[in-house]
Amino acid sequence: MSRDFGWNVIVWNDPITLMTYVVLVFRRLFGYDHETATKLMLQVHHEGSAVVATQPREQAEVSVARLHAFGLQATLARP
Amino acid sequence: MAQVLRRRGRIQVKLDTREREALLSILDTMGPQVQADTRASARAYDEPAMQAEYDRWVRPDIERSRDADVSAVRDSLSGGENTLPLTEAQALSWLRAFNHVRLAAGRTLGIETDGWEERIDKAKRRRPEYGILLALGYLQEELLAALNS
Numbered sequence: 001m002s003r004d005f006g007w008n009v010i011v012w013n014d015p016i017t018l019m020t021y022v023v024l025v026f027r028r029l030f031g032y033d034h035e036t037a038t039k040l041m042l043q044v045h046h047e048g049s050a051v052v053a054t055q056p057r058e059q060a061e062v063s064v065a066r067l068h069a070f071g072l073q074a075t076l077a078r079p
Numbered sequence: 080m081a082q083v084l085r086r087r088g089r090i091q092v093k094l095d096t097r098e099r100e101a102l103l104s105i106l107d108t109m110g111p112q113v114q115a116d117t118r119a120s121a122r123a124y125d126e127p128a129m130q131a132e133y134d135r136w137v138r139p140d141i142e143r144s145r146d147a148d149v150s151a152v153r154d155s156l157s158g159g160e161n162t163l164p165l166t167e168a169q170a171l172s173w174l175r176a177f178n179h180v181r182l183a184a185g186r187t188l189g190i191e192t193d194g195w196e197e198r199i200d201k202a203k204r205r206r207p208e209y210g211i212l213l214a215l216g217y218l219q220e221e222l223l224a225a226l227n228s
Contacts, residue, residue: 015193016185017178018216020223024174045193061123065137068121069144071178075123 005079007060009053012073013044025070026052029063054079083221085228090170092155092163092222099156105180105211106153112183117145120182148176170222177215177222184208184215 067074
């Protein structure tokens, strides 16, 4: 039986995208409140990346594709 | 100067003729760079085989979404009106389209690290891509403020 323990959706820092835009994307795509979205955005900004969600692979790939559609750098990886 | 307002729940973008023409020109001239940039940046997996599948099955949707966003902006700008009413969905299309263009402009200028606003040299400040970064960044901030109000 195969089991999907979840894949990490990782967002990477880039020097161009506005921080306020990243907060809006996190709120819209993942339903985070402003405080959580801001905390994740700051983690991306200061540490270079952040795990913004852990989801089954198919859902994680959809999330990454939606992040790419917003122009964010995002990858998915096994935890 | 361009303005974005929110009145009675509706978003309105105020742009004069010169500003609308400038934005249309930016979309036209940056189009090839935006397409190349999306190809390079839509990396989802470290594993080459998984990335190849992503490129085959998912990236075309991302590119179609990007092209639809750019078309939405172009359609609004081509209407000849100084006040452009936007739905939230349209405002998000504008934000995404502008972000793709700004990323392509930044890549063209060779910007790779934070803090470029203070460090960028005079020669690059004179390039059109630098003006594009600032102008579209301003419009993004205005749209974000309207969406959050």
